[in-house]
Amino acid sequence: MPVNRLKMIYQIPWIYTPARTVLAIWNQLTKSQVPELSKCSVLMRDRSSVEETIHAMQRAGAGSLQVISDFDMTLTKFAHEGKRVPTTHNILDNRLLISEDGTKKMRELLNTYYPIEIDPSRSIEEKLPLMVEWWTKVHQMLIQERIRKDLLAQAVKESKAMLRDGYKAFFDHLEEQQIPLLIFSAGVGDILEEVIQQNQVFHPNVHIISNYMDFDQTGALQAFQGQLIHTFNKREGALSRAATLRELQGRPNVLLLGDSLGDLTMADGVPEQEHILTIGFLNDQVEERKESYINSFDIVLVKDETLDVPNAILRYITSLRDNK
Numbered sequence: 001m002p003v004n005r006l007k008m009i010y011q012i013p014w015i016y017t018p019a020r021t022v023l024a025i026w027n028q029l030t031k032s033q034v035p036e037l038s039k040c041s042v043l044m045r046d047r048s049s050v051e052e053t054i055h056a057m058q059r060a061g062a063g064s065l066q067v068i069s070d071f072d073m074t075l076t077k078f079a080h081e082g083k084r085v086p087t088t089h090n091i092l093d094n095r096l097l098i099s100e101d102g103t104k105k106m107r108e109l110l111n112t113y114y115p116i117e118i119d120p121s122r123s124i125e126e127k128l129p130l131m132v133e134w135w136t137k138v139h140q141m142l143i144q145e146r147i148r149k150d151l152l153a154q155a156v157k158e159s160k161a162m163l164r165d166g167y168k169a170f171f172d173h174l175e176e177q178q179i180p181l182l183i184f185s186a187g188v189g190d191i192l193e194e195v196i197q198q199n200q201v202f203h204p205n206v207h208i209i210s211n212y213m214d215f216d217q218t219g220a221l222q223a224f225q226g227q228l229i230h231t232f233n234k235r236e237g238a239l240s241r242a243a244t245l246r247e248l249q250g251r252p253n254v255l256l257l258g259d260s261l262g263d264l265t266m267a268d269g270v271p272e273q274e275h276i277l278t279i280g281f282l283n284d285q286v287e288e289r290k291e292s293y294i295n296s297f298d299i300v301l302v303k304d305e306t307l308d309v310p311n312a313i314l315r316y317i318t319s320l321r322d323n324k
């Protein structure tokens, strides 16, 4: 080949640029298109793998995607103005629904078991029976209190329940793009539904797996329905319940949101998974848990009370037209 032609070819950057540099240029692309990933609250073990997954999900389009999310402290805030936001269980701690004794018992149980739930020095195997103990004791107490179905909506109205900033864009965008959202919660399903209903985002694409109450003919709580769901047994529910949801079939790409390592199993029922991107909200005991979160989730959001990052990723994934 004449030297001049050879020179010309070498002047075309894609021909001589090493693969690593090409990848870096490619990744820069995502950086400018998803600038939220550069927020200082965002931690990633492997930025380029995250960006490759986001690109692959974008190429596959909205029609291949489903979103699976935990609820308490993931779609809801952990804290607001320095105060803890109540979980769905804690919303029931209202004199409308339970006695002073019930309140006392519920708070004692929370103070005993919540530190165990988030203790990084204990294994999940060690925590499992203790979580069953916590949920069982609270549910028994709630049944004894004969909670009334007709007062649940009022209790939610009176509570300080709060979805994360950006929740409306999150729910509305998923509905517009016809992407199913599976909310997989170890909280109380009836309360969860009421929270999203009162915030006007309970759209038809939302599916919920949670602990639902069972009321007698007089409208008083008599039991909880089905298999108990707690923080660390979501895999069982994913395999037996999520896997059978018709609306989730044929969507091999998953955006998963959670705040606990137990949430990582929520997508285990998705058949023929292709790409999965996991986002973990690290709300509490940040320094103690940072390492395990970075090693387990693809993206970790530290003390971020917004849905800005998931929203930006979703916008990017769904930005290619005619790709549903």
Ligand SMILES: Nc1ccn([C@@H]2O[C@H](COP(=O)(O)O)[C@@H](O)[C@H]2O)c(=O)n1
Pocket: 070, 071, 072, 073, 087, 088, 089, 090, 110, 114, 117, 134, 135, 138, 184, 185, 186, 187, 230, 231, 260
């Ligand atoms: N009595 C209880 C039991 C559990 N919690 C918290 O609720 C969370 C479970 O709900 P997800 O939507 O996150 O699955 C869990 O993390 C417990 O901390 C509670 O507050 N009271």
